[in-house]
Amino acid sequence: xxxxxxxxxxxxxxxxxxxxxxxxxxxxxxxxxxxxxxxxxxxxxxxxxxxxxxxxxxxxxxxxxxxxxxxxxxxxxxxxxxxxxxxxxxxxxxxxxxxxxxxxxxxxxxxxxxxxxxxxxxxxxxxxxxxxxxxxxxxxxxxxxxxxxxxxxxxxxxxxxxxxxxxxxxxxxxxxxxxxxxxxxxxxxxxxxxxxxxxxxxxxxxxxxxxxxx
Amino acid sequence: xxxxxxxxxxxxxxxxxxxxxxxxxxxxxxxxxxxxxxxxxxxxxxxxxxxxxxxxxxxxxxxxxxxxxxxxxxxxxxxxxxxxxxxxxxxxxxxxxxxxxxxxxxxxxxxxxxxxxxxxxxxxxxxxxxxxxxxxxxxxxxxxxxxxxxxxxxxxxxxxxxxxxxxxxxxxxxxxxxxxxxxxxxxxxxxxxxxxxxxxxxxxxxxxxxxxxx
Numbered sequence: 167x168x169x170x171x172x173x174x175x176x177x178x179x180x181x182x183x184x185x186x187x188x189x190x191x192x193x194x195x196x197x198x199x200x201x202x203x204x205x206x207x208x209x210x211x212x213x214x215x216x217x218x219x220x221x222x223x224x225x226x227x228x229x230x231x232x233x234x235x236x237x238x239x240x241x242x243x244x245x246x247x248x249x250x251x252x253x254x255x256x257x258x259x260x261x262x263x264x265x266x267x268x269x270x271x272x273x274x275x276x277x278x279x280x281x282x283x284x285x286x287x288x289x290x291x292x293x294x295x296x297x298x299x300x301x302x303x304x305x306x307x308x309x310x311x312x313x314x315x316x317x318x319x320x321x322x323x324x325x326x327x328x329x330x331x332x333x334x335x336x337x338x339x340x341x342x343x344x345x346x347x348x349x350x351x352x353x354x355x356x357x358x359x360x361x362x363x364x365x366x367x368x369x370x371x372x373x374x375x376x377x378x379x380x
Numbered sequence: 381x382x383x384x385x386x387x388x389x390x391x392x393x394x395x396x397x398x399x400x401x402x403x404x405x406x407x408x409x410x411x412x413x414x415x416x417x418x419x420x421x422x423x424x425x426x427x428x429x430x431x432x433x434x435x436x437x438x439x440x441x442x443x444x445x446x447x448x449x450x451x452x453x454x455x456x457x458x459x460x461x462x463x464x465x466x467x468x469x470x471x472x473x474x475x476x477x478x479x480x481x482x483x484x485x486x487x488x489x490x491x492x493x494x495x496x497x498x499x500x501x502x503x504x505x506x507x508x509x510x511x512x513x514x515x516x517x518x519x520x521x522x523x524x525x526x527x528x529x530x531x532x533x534x535x536x537x538x539x540x541x542x543x544x545x546x547x548x549x550x551x552x553x554x555x556x557x558x559x560x561x562x563x564x565x566x567x568x569x570x571x572x573x574x575x576x577x578x579x580x581x582x583x584x585x586x587x588x589x590x591x592x593x594x
Contacts, residue, residue: 296513333591344563352562376590377547377556
């Protein structure tokens with residue numbers, strides 16, 4: 167969740183410097199407006215018109231860059247994750263590989279805790295996830311564009327740990343990652359329990375070493 | 381999720397047989413109407429009036445038994461879980477304790493898979509969960525009345541396994557259960573992957589024995 171794929175279809179920045187700067191300002195205003203609106207009124211009542219009005223741009227500007235409100239929102243989230251990583255002084259879309267799996271997983275999950283507690287992220291993200299639960303098409307797009315790319319980073323990290331002999335070679339990494347990622351996601355989404363560094367550290371301990379005595 | 385607490389405030393059945401039968405019929409009609417409505421129009425647009433009209437009862441009948449639409453829905457779900465357990469020939473609200481933790485967890489999670497794939501349960505449950513994501517009060521009620529009581533059954537089962545030496549004595553059972561319950565919940569809620577007996581069996585294996593080599 168902390169780590170996500172970079173935006174694929176950001177607006178072109180190949181025009182003249184002035185227009186580039188203006189585009190960049192508009193793009194940021196559109197992202198901010200989209201995230202604020204979806205948090206305030208929910209996904210169904212968020213419209214391209216509403217985003218345009220709030221961002222102070224014409225709606226044709228939005229349609230020129232994105233085919234739908236879902237696409238605007240997906241990229242707004244990717245951009246947000248990128249900003250958050252930069253502010254934290256981290257490489258975005260990366261899980262560290264120091265050779266110590268336990269330490270690396272604890273570090274990236276602590277970053278995710280910070281992100282989940284960031285109010286800029288929490289309200290719009292919850293609104294999008296909620297809509298994804300009942301709107302199957304949006305849900306699948308949300309998973310494909312935002313969630314799954316970040317989970318694949320864990321797959322890669324676990325594969326490298328398998329090669330290093332730190333994870334059993336017969337495990338499916340795509341399932342294994344869920345032992346520590348899904349509990350955090352459920353606590354955050356459904357308010358089923360508090361979220362802290364201690365909690366995510368514990369998840370990593372339990373998942374790596376198992377519940378049964380060794 | 382498969383196992384849930386029994387309804388606390390079901391309508392009284394101490395009146396005369398005829399009125400009892402009539403009450404029971406009304407109660408069932410109200411539950412069915414509430415679940416169908418929330419699945420079709422979502423939680424915000426589900427009303428006591430709408431439930432009453434669809435169930436063919438006066439809205440005073442509903443208000444006599446339940447203070448709010450949230451309460452009707454919570455009990456409708458508890459009733460549904462009870463019915464499903466009966467149909468499967470299982471004791472409702474129980475996790476088996478045969479002395480074999482691994483077998484017991486696999487059995488109860490397979491039952492949960494069946495329940496999650498049951499269309500009577502899936503659509504209304506998803507609608508309620510979605511609303512719980514953005515409506516914090518409803519979310520907390522959903523967790524307190526439906527989710528947490530069923531999770532406490534896992535806590536009890538894990539404690540008994542700790543006493544039997546099958547789970548490390550220093551683990552917090554309330555966190556430990558999330559290693560196999562939350563992945564299933566997330567796949568189901570967010571469509572992040574397929575759900576099957578093989579999948580839940582794998583979760584139990586990974587959680588009990590850990591990802592690191594033994």
